[in-house]
Amino acid sequence: MTELAAELAGYDEAVSRYDPVIGLETHVELGTVTKMFCGCPTAFGAEPNSAVCPVCLGLPGSLPVTNRVAIEYTIRIGLALNCSIATWCRFARKNYFYPDMPKNFQISQYDEPLCTDGWLDVPVGETVVRVGVERVHLEEDTGKSLHVGGATGRIHGADHSLVDYNRAGIPLVEVVTKPVAGTGALAPVVARAYVTELRDLMRALAVSDVRMEEGSLRCDVNVSLAPRGSATWGTRTETKNVNSLRSVERAVRFEIERQAAVLDGGRRVIQETRHFHEETGTTTAGRSKEEAQDYRYFPEPDLVPVAPSREWVEQIRAQLPELPAARRARLQAEWGLSDQDMASLRNAGALDLVAETVAAGAPPEQARNWWLGELSRRANESGTELAALPVTPAQVARVSELVESGALNTKLARQVLDGVLAGEGSPDGIVAARGLAVVSDDQALLAAIDEAVAANPDVAEKVRSGKTAAAGVLVGAVMKATRGQADAARARELILQRLAPPA
Numbered sequence: 001m002t003e004l005a006a007e008l009a010g011y012d013e014a015v016s017r018y019d020p021v022i023g024l025e026t027h028v029e030l031g032t033v034t035k036m037f038c039g040c041p042t043a044f045g046a047e048p049n050s051a052v053c054p055v056c057l058g059l060p061g062s063l064p065v066t067n068r069v070a071i072e073y074t075i076r077i078g079l080a081l082n083c084s085i086a087t088w089c090r091f092a093r094k095n096y097f098y099p100d101m102p103k104n105f106q107i108s109q110y111d112e113p114l115c116t117d118g119w120l121d122v123p124v125g126e127t128v129v130r131v132g133v134e135r136v137h138l139e140e141d142t143g144k145s146l147h148v149g150g151a152t153g154r155i156h157g158a159d160h161s162l163v164d165y166n167r168a169g170i171p172l173v174e175v176v177t178k179p180v181a182g183t184g185a186l187a188p189v190v191a192r193a194y195v196t197e198l199r200d201l202m203r204a205l206a207v208s209d210v211r212m213e214e215g216s217l218r219c220d221v222n223v224s225l226a227p228r229g230s231a232t233w234g235t236r237t238e239t240k241n242v243n244s245l246r247s248v249e250r251a252v253r254f255e256i257e258r259q260a261a262v263l264d265g266g267r268r269v270i271q272e273t274r275h276f277h278e279e280t281g282t283t284t285a286g287r288s289k290e291e292a293q294d295y296r297y298f299p300e301p302d303l304v305p306v307a308p309s310r311e312w313v314e315q316i317r318a319q320l321p322e323l324p325a326a327r328r329a330r331l332q333a334e335w336g337l338s339d340q341d342m343a344s345l346r347n348a349g350a351l352d353l354v355a356e357t358v359a360a361g362a363p364p365e366q367a368r369n370w371w372l373g374e375l376s377r378r379a380n381e382s383g384t385e386l387a388a389l390p391v392t393p394a395q396v397a398r399v400s401e402l403v404e405s406g407a408l409n410t411k412l413a414r415q416v417l418d419g420v421l422a423g424e425g426s427p428d429g430i431v432a433a434r435g436l437a438v439v440s441d442d443q444a445l446l447a448a449i450d451e452a453v454a455a456n457p458d459v460a461e462k463v464r465s466g467k468t469a470a471a472g473v474l475v476g477a478v479m480k481a482t483r484g485q486a487d488a489a490r491a492r493e494l495i496l497q498r499l500a501p502p503a
C-alpha cells in the first residue's frame with residue numbers, strides 16, 4: 001500500500017500551520033582494519049561470506065574482544081561533537097531475531113553510551129544552526145540480505161534470499177541528535193546540512209570513508225508535526241536508511257506534507273518506521289515502532305566494561321585534526337571572502353574543489369571564477385554535480401596558469417576545458433593537439449593586421465587621424481581572422497604603431 005499524492009498537503013501551507021520537529025540518527029561504519037569484536041577484515045566488496053569467523057558468525061563458545069581502535073575513533077568523534085566522554089560504560093545486548101544477524105542479538109550500547117550531550121554547529125545559508133547531540137554510541141553492524149528473483153530487490157516477490165555475513169560485526173557508530181525544533185520551513189534543508197556537516201566531520205577525523213552509496217553512512221530521519229505555537233510535540237515517524245544527502249532533504253519534506261494531510265483530515269499520525277523510495281521521493285509504512293523493552297536489553301556479559309582513562313581522552317583531544325568549521329574560517333580569511341561568498345561556494349559544492357585548485361597553484365580568485373562560473377555552467381547543462389565533472393582541480397589550476405602567463409586567453413581556455421571535459425587529455429596536450437596557443441608572434445599578427453586594415457579602410461583612416469578608440473574594430477577583425485587566438489593586447493599595440501599619425 002502506498003499513500004497517494006492526493007493525500008499530501010502543499011508544502012508551504014503545511015509549514016504555515018505546523019511546526020516540524022526533526023531528529024537524525026546517523027550510522028557510520030568505522031574504517032578500522034578489523035571488525036568490532038574479532039580479527040576479520042572490514043574491506044568493502046569482498047567475496048560474500050569470506051570475511052567471517054566463529055565470533056562474527058555467533059558460533060557457540062566463541063568470545064568477543066573489543067577493538068581498541070574502534071573505541072578510540074568513537075572518542076575522537078565524541079570530542080569533535082563537544083560531548084562528554086564516559087569514564088566507565090558497558091556494552092548491552094539488544095535481543096531480536098533477524099536473518100542477517102547470526103547471534104540473534106546485537107552488541108550495542110543502551111543506557112551507558114560512550115559519549116553524551118554535545119552539539120554540532122551546522123552552516124545553513126549564511127547562518128549557523130546548533131544541533132544538539134544526545135549521544136554517540138558504538139555497536140556492531142549486521143550482515144546483509146540479498147533478495148533474488150524479484151523486480152525490486154525487496155523481499156516481496158523474491159524467489160529466494162541470500163545472506164552475506166561479511167558486514168556482520170563491522171564497528172558502527174550511531175550519532176543521535178536531540179530533537180531539532182524551531183527551524184520551520186527550513187527543516188528539510190537543516191536536516192541535509194546537518195548530515196553534510198557530520199559527513200565532512202567524519203572525513204576530517206579520518207574515522208570512516210563515509211560513502212553513502214556504499215552504506216558506510218546511513219541516516220534514519222525522524223519527523224513530527226505540532227500545530228503552530230503548540231507546546232506539545234506531535235507523534236514522530238522514523239524513516240529508515242535514507243542513503244543520500246538529497247534523499248534526507250526529500251524524506252523530511254515528504255513526511256511534513258504527508259503528516260500535515262493526515263492531521264488536516266482529523267486522523268492521527270502513527271508512530272512507525274517508514275521506508276524511503278528513491279524513485280518517487282515518497283515514504284511508505286514499515287513496521288510499527290518497537291519500544292525499548294521489546295529488545296530485552298541487558299549488560300553484555302562476555303565483555304569487560306570500557307573505562308577510558310582521562311589521560312587517553314586528553315591525548316586523543318590533543319591530536320584532533322583541524323575540523324571543517326575551523327578550516328572554512330581559515331580559508332575564508334586566507335581568500336578574503338565575505339560570508340555570502342563563502343555560502344555560495346559551499347552551496348555550489350565547490351569549496352573543496354577550489355581549495356584543491358588553490359593548493360595546485362592557482363590564485364584563489366581565479367580558482368573561484370573557474371569553478372563558480374564556467375564549470376558550474378557546464379555542470380548545470382549536463383545535470384551533474386560539480387565534483388562529478390571529468391576535470392580535476394590540478395587541470396583547472398594548469399588552465400588558470402596558462403591564462404596568467406598569457407599563453408591562453410579566456411576564450412581559448414574555455415576551448416581547452418571543452419577538450420578536458422570531452423576526455424581529450426591534459427590541458428597542455430589539448431593546447432598542442434588543437435593548436436590553441438595565443439598568437440603573439442609579430443609576423444603572424446602583422447599579416448592579419450594588414451588584411452584587417454585593407455578590409456576596413458575608413459576605420460583605418462579614423463585611427464590615423466587620432467581616434468584610437470576605433471582600433472577596437474580592427475582588433476576584433478584580427479581576433480576573428482585568427483579564430484580568437486591572437487594576443488589582443490599585442491595586436492592593439494601593433495595596429496596603433498602601424499596607423500600612427502605622421503610625426
Ligand SMILES: [Zn+2]
Pocket residue numbers: 035038039040051052053054055056057169
Ligand atoms: Zn569475525
